[in-house]
Amino acid sequence: MCDDRVVPLFESPEPSVDSAALLDSVALFEPAVVHQATGMMAIRLGVSCTDALAYLRGYAVTAGMSLVAVAEGVVERSLFPGA
Numbered sequence: 001m002c003d004d005r006v007v008p009l010f011e012s013p014e015p016s017v018d019s020a021a022l023l024d025s026v027a028l029f030e031p032a033v034v035h036q037a038t039g040m041m042a043i044r045l046g047v048s049c050t051d052a053l054a055y056l057r058g059y060a061v062t063a064g065m066s067l068v069a070v071a072e073g074v075v076e077r078s079l080f081p082g083a
Contacts (some may be wrong), residue, residue, distance in 0.1 A: 030067070037071035045082050055082065 034056070042052035059081040060070040073079025 031071070033075055034067060034071040037074035040074055041082065 030053075034053075037056060038049050038053045041047075041056055042049045045052060045055065047055070056070055056074070057067055059065075060067045063070065070079060070081065074081065
């Protein structure tokens with residue numbers, strides 16, 4: 001499992017929450033394929049799941065693709081970001 005920490009579902013983040021924690025809480029609402037691709041990229045790159053998700057989001061923006069499209073490519077092994 002790729003949870004670096006537990007985030008309550010129905011509590012709003014405190015104003016002093018760092019960007020990694022905010023990224024983790026937003027990630028709870030991503031489709032399952034994004035979570036699967038995040039885990040695959042975390043292993044491939046040797047980084048935390050937070051960093052892997054940030055990497056996938058950055059790749060999607062620079063490639064002009066949606067995050068879900070990038071995640072589907074990673075899971076289907078037709079797209080190899082970071083290779």
